[in-house]
Amino acid sequence: MKDTIVAEFKKRFGGVPSVYSSAGRINLIGEHTDYNGGFVFPGAIDKVIMAAVRPNGTELVRVYSMDLEEYVEFGLNEEDAPSQLWASYIFGVCREIIKSGGTVKGFDAVFAGNIPLGAGLSSSAALESCFAFALNDLYNDNRIPKFELAKIGQMTEHNYCGVNCGIMDQFASVMGQAGKLIRLDCRSLDFEYYPFAPEDYELILLDSRVKHELADSPYNRRRESCERVARRLGVDTLRDATMEMLESMKDEISTEDYSRAKFVIEEKERVLAVCDALMAGDYDTVGRKMYETHRGLSKDYEVSCEELDFLNDVARECGVTGSRIMGGGFGGCTINLVRKDLRDDFIRTARTRFRERFGHDPEVYPVVISDGARKVV
Numbered sequence: 033m034k035d036t037i038v039a040e041f042k043k044r045f046g047g048v049p050s051v052y053s054s055a056g057r058i059n060l061i062g063e064h065t066d067y068n069g070g071f072v073f074p075g076a077i078d079k080v081i082m083a084a085v086r087p088n089g090t091e092l093v094r095v096y097s098m099d100l101e102e103y104v105e106f107g108l109n110e111e112d113a114p115s116q117l118w119a120s121y122i123f124g125v126c127r128e129i130i131k132s133g134g135t136v137k138g139f140d141a142v143f144a145g146n147i148p149l150g151a152g153l154s155s156s157a158a159l160e161s162c163f164a165f166a167l168n169d170l171y172n173d174n175r176i177p178k179f180e181l182a183k184i185g186q187m188t189e190h191n192y193c194g195v196n197c198g199i200m201d202q203f204a205s206v207m208g209q210a211g212k213l214i215r216l217d218c219r220s221l222d223f224e225y226y227p228f229a230p231e232d233y234e235l236i237l238l239d240s241r242v243k244h245e246l247a248d249s250p251y252n253r254r255r256e257s258c259e260r261v262a263r264r265l266g267v268d269t270l271r272d273a274t275m276e277m278l279e280s281m282k283d284e285i286s287t288e289d290y291s292r293a294k295f296v297i298e299e300k301e302r303v304l305a306v307c308d309a310l311m312a313g314d315y316d317t318v319g320r321k322m323y324e325t326h327r328g329l330s331k332d333y334e335v336s337c338e339e340l341d342f343l344n345d346v347a348r349e350c351g352v353t354g355s356r357i358m359g360g361g362f363g364g365c366t367i368n369l370v371r372k373d374l375r376d377d378f379i380r381t382a383r384t385r386f387r388e389r390f391g392h393d394p395e396v397y398p399v400v401i402s403d404g405a406r407k408v409v
Contacts, residue, residue, distance in 0.1 A: 054165060058075060058077055061306050082143060088140045125167065125185065161405045213225070226310045238395070240340055240366075241392060299325060342385075347382070
């Protein structure tokens with residue numbers, strides 16, 4: 033991919049660019065915990081956005097997307113915002129660096145990626161992180177700390193793309209390290225690396241290729257449930273709640289609110305249990321907790337769907353060590369921790385049975401935990 037991007041850059045702009053890369057991400061466990069002050073457990077993967085970038089001596093940014101075959105130019109002032117969404121990610125990064133006191137001047141860029149779109153692997157965060165890292169290197173002597181680069185990506189989403197996201201995606205994309213997952217405390221933003229380089233297992237994503245549109249706003253309704261229960265318990269967020277506290281007031285709240293809070297409190301504990309298990313090399317416990325998370329997301333938080341539950345059932349029947357929904361739910365992927373000797377049979381069985389049931393194959397994406405944002409050359 034690097035050679036192809038550099039060749040395209042030379043054809044369009046001439047000269048020799050620098051090349052930067054940043055990764056998509058998975059989250060092994062810890063869903064719907066971020067807005068409840070809990071923990072998430074992401075890692076960068078071997079699917080990336082890569083960009084060839086070179087200053088052009090002007091105040092104009094010129095960018096070509098190889099995947100979309102689209103070219104755009106924009107200035108660096110607020111009123112220069114481009115109309116294309118993909119370009120808004122890059123423009124937003126430029127503006128957020130400038131607003132934070134950093135320097136950005138005009139540049140030429142060509143970029144492409146191999147992160148599957150729509151699979152919940154955060155290609156937008158990878159795009160933001162790639163350009164944030166590049167502009168920090170080219171114009172700011174890498175003075176902006178990497179964690180601040182993640183925040184710049186998050187604020188780009190908030191202020192220029194209309195997405196009020198947490199920081200997990202950009203954090204993993206910038207801070208990822210090969211062979212390590214990262215436990216991020218969403219309240220304090222403290223983080224710690226944990227080893228994840230299993231010799232006998234692989235991570236396989238099965239993309240259902242469905243996304244169910246719902247009439248209401250399921251995300252907001254679940255968040256409101258969690259906030260209601262936290263208020264009744266007298267805590268800031270469910271991070272500070274225990275199952276004993278929840279059980280003591282079970283009769284005073286709705287069944288729905290109880291179920292939502294139950295999932296979040298148990299998920300907080302599952303993340304911590306998986307961290308301990310990884311330190312001990314205990315992948316059976318990791319897998320068991322993944323299945324528990326899927327059941328909670330399906331039955332208590334009710335964000336699954338028929339296709340995802342079906343893939344989870346197939347995984348269990350095939351002897352897969354761990355499997356669960358990855359992401360917000362209502363479609364998308366399952367993430368599966370699979371012993372290598374079962375891999376081929378599992379993929380073959382899942383494809384066949386899913387096609388028989390739903391009429392199309394799921395997409396299969398093997399992923400390896402890899403480095404995040406970096407300069408390639």
